[in-house]
Amino acid sequence: MPEHERPRLASERRVEDFWSDRAHGAAGRILTGATLAFADLGYHGASTREIAARSGMSPAAVYIHFESKEDLFLRIATEGHRASTAAFIDPAGLATDPSTKLRLAITSFAAWNADMHILSRMIEYEMRLHGGERFSDVARLRRGVEQFLRSLLEEGVSTGAFDVPDPEGMKILILSFCIDVARWYHHDFRRSPTAIGVQYADLALSLVLKH
């Protein structure tokens, strides 16, 4: 059985599910194959032939749905960052006080980085190879998450709920350990993505709450 036809692992199925919600038919299969190829081999290591093979198509078929390899990557990076950002920001909208907002945001964000670790890691590792105007949307999304967390911390300080002498440093620290989940997590891990989310939210709150 050729590599690209073996049964999907749990982690890979999460990538498949991600794209089945966001693209139909051949485009979805290509986006799935490309995400997995980029994740396994790196951007330059994943040839268009490899991506095509993992999508079950010929190399030329890819170019009917996407203008170029970079275009494919841009699409994956954009949708990936959109989902990651939404995982952080959207749940916080359900609460009004800073503590609950932070708890909801971190629970969801850390869980997303565990559950979607292939996509998250691929985005994080390969984005540095792609700067410039074309990727300004992605850069905006990244700044959005940072600003949202920064504001949340400052809000907590001003209401007296949080004790954070250095909000900028705390923002970096919290985002850092959440994002890094994608580097080490895998779906055979003894704890579920949700359990990671809860653990990390407890950690974040213990760092910022007055004691």
Next chain:
Amino acid sequence: MPEHERPRLASERRVEDFWSDRAHGAAGRILTGATLAFADLGYHGASTREIAARSGMSPAAVYIHFESKEDLFLRIATEGHRASTAAFIDPAGLATDPSTKLRLAITSFAAWNADMHILSRMIEYEMRLHGGERFSDVARLRRGVEQFLRSLLEEGVSTGAFDVPDPEGMKILILSFCIDVARWYHHDFRRSPTAIGVQYADLALSLVLKH
């Protein structure tokens, strides 16, 4: 002025210094050029011509000192992991009680990952492309750090200094935020690598100490 001849940034000079202690003459220049090229462009994105240009040599000259591109990478990964491991484990030898050992280890390790962020990140991001027998030394070094920290936590629990219900989870968490320093740190950051080291050691101790 061509790209490979512009003055080195502070971060790049740290790479240069690293290799000047570990290789002489042309080999050192090649290892420096290759480390920077791999870091900027990824393993497959860094062509042997690019590496040669950054070393100020012709492509063929590289092959006098190294058998292949993968050989070059293996050398960088091995020496990088050796230094990273030493930064973690060696300082702990100066103390006997678990708390001080942990403080020394984390201070040094987090500072190393900040100071050497180009090398550390390059190792972390590109190693996943290289498994197999040839890289077993690197894998052994990585396991060594994990086992050392795990033992340190268990020692602290058994002497009564630490309160850690889940040493495996704590090990992962502490290594995670230390390693991730390399992803976001840069030498224009408002705090020095040493300051990061101290901050992170405080954080690690606050997580494990009885309170």
Next chain:
DNA sequence: CCGATCTCTAAGCATATGCTTAGCACGTTG
């Protein structure tokens, strides 16, 4: 049933890539 359209493949083009070969300059040694 015919033509149009949409999706895909086989083959190919130009260039980039990892690595090799042949040879040159230069310092050292007999």
Next chain:
DNA sequence: CAACGTGCTAAGCATATGCTTAGAGATCGG
């Protein structure tokens, strides 16, 4: 000074790569 070894370069080889072209098969409206 000649012979040699060392560290390098220019040029080249075989293959891999991103992408294009020409055309095949299937589907659908008229």
